[in-house]
Amino acid sequence: MKKSVQDSNTIASSMDEATAHTIEHFIEKMGLIAQADGLPRIAGRILAVLVIYDEPHSFTDLTEKLAVSRGSISTNTRLLVNLGLIERSTKKGERQDYFVLRENPYTSLMQGIEARTQEARALLKATKSDLPDVLEGAQTRLSQMLDFYNKFSEAVKSLT
Amino acid sequence: MKKSVQDSNTIASSMDEATAHTIEHFIEKMGLIAQADGLPRIAGRILAVLVIYDEPHSFTDLTEKLAVSRGSISTNTRLLVNLGLIERSTKKGERQDYFVLRENPYTSLMQGIEARTQEARALLKATKSDLPDVLEGAQTRLSQMLDFYNKFSEAVKSLT
DNA sequence: CATATTGTTCAGTATAAACTAAACAATATG
DNA sequence: CATATTGTTTAGTTTATACTGAACAATATG
Structure with missing residues (x-):
């Protein structure tokens, strides 16, 4: 079996104690942030690993590093x-897949968010046009909500 | 027992069939949108009710309307x-609490999002400063991520 | 061909969250 | 005071999701 990038047990020994702790902490916190954003904890931890380390990580690297x-x-x-x-x-002569952080990781994240707001906007537009004008209050409040989503969408788009 | 704003069984009969269906659909979809945003489905449905109807809704109104x-x-x-x-x-002479949509509901929502990004930024800053400069790659990627969150934060703030 | 490696899939389990129903405290009403 | 109303809290249930471990297919290696 090929030796992986770095065995999880040897991480700490190859670097400063404090640094190892910082990394560990970062990885766990990123797990929690991911969770808060509705993603699995492990997804956040994988991301954190790839943010910290330069080397592409194989499947097995990740299983070992994250247990x-x-x-x-x-x-x-x-x-x-x-x-x-x-x-x-990939690496030539290697069968394994490796994973690395993308160059500009966050723009595409924003596109995902954009897509979700698009759904809400569609619902609001449809509801507005399906409801009669006599429901003035509802029409007004739906407009306000739609207005907000429109602005939000613009703001998100401006980040990409 | 006081008669509530409108009994759930009589909603449909007091308005156009299609309108009732549109409202029903809107309420359910809002539940799903809330869920996608990490909120309980019921929260989204309550919000939807208060978007649609002008009248303040009591506790019991809501239990009946949403079952x-x-x-x-x-x-x-x-x-x-x-x-x-x-x-x-509240209404004078009534013991019940009533709920209405706030005037500008979405700005404070944004403030909540802002607070969450603030946590991520704090983590990134702390991690950056705790990690040694020799970890150039990590420093760079952390900076990129922080940069993104900073911009995101600005964009969100501009909406309030 | 037999064996090993690699990634995916899926059944089952563990964990977490939503929701209900009932008990409860606080207040009002008669 | 007894009873009813109202909102909160909590124990228990349901439901959804994350995660594991093992089976599997595909491919490589000897």
Whole structure:
């Protein structure tokens, strides 16, 4: 078996104690942030690993570094790839897939958010046009909400 | 027992069939949108009711209109109040609390989002300063991520 | 061909969250 | 005071999701 980028047990020994702790903490916190954003905790942790380390990480690197099952790595790397945050890469003479952070990871994230607001806007427009004008209050409040989503959408688009 | 704003069984009969259906659909979709945003489905549905109807809705109005338990209404109205989306109101001679949509519901929502990004920014800053400069790649990627969150924060703030 | 490696899928389990129903405290009403 | 109303809280249930571990297919290697 090929030696992986770095064995999880040897991380700490190859760097400053405090640094190792900082990294560990960052990885766990990113898991929680991911969770708060509605993503699996593991997805956030994988992302954190790829933010910290320069080297592309293989499937097995990740299972060892994060101590989770291959199934989870498979599922969550695919998720992150779909979100446009990471991408697969390969090395010649190696069968394994490697993962690295994408160049501009966050723009595509924004596109995902944009798509979601688009759904809300569609619903609001449809509801407005389906409801009779006599429901003035409802029409007004729907307009306000739609107006907000429109502005939000613009703001998000300006970030990409 | 006081007659409530409108009995759920009589909604349809007092308005156009198509209109009733549109409202029903809007309420359910709002539940799903709330869910996608990490909120309980019921919170979205309560919000939808208050968007559609002019009248302040009591606790019991909501339980009847949405066919959910009082416990859920209690929990979720409190949640929506804390998010700044709705507010309690009262009527003289009435013991019940009533709920209405706030005047500008969405700005305070944004403030909540802002607070969440603030956490991420704090983590990124702390991690950057705790990690040694020799970890150039990590420093760069952390900066990029922080940069993104900074811009996002600005964009969100511009909406309020 | 037999064995090993790699990634995916899926059944089952664990965990977390939503929701209900009932108990409860506080207040009002008669 | 007894009873009813109102909102909150909490125990228990349901439901959804994350995660594991093992089976699997595909491919490589000897």
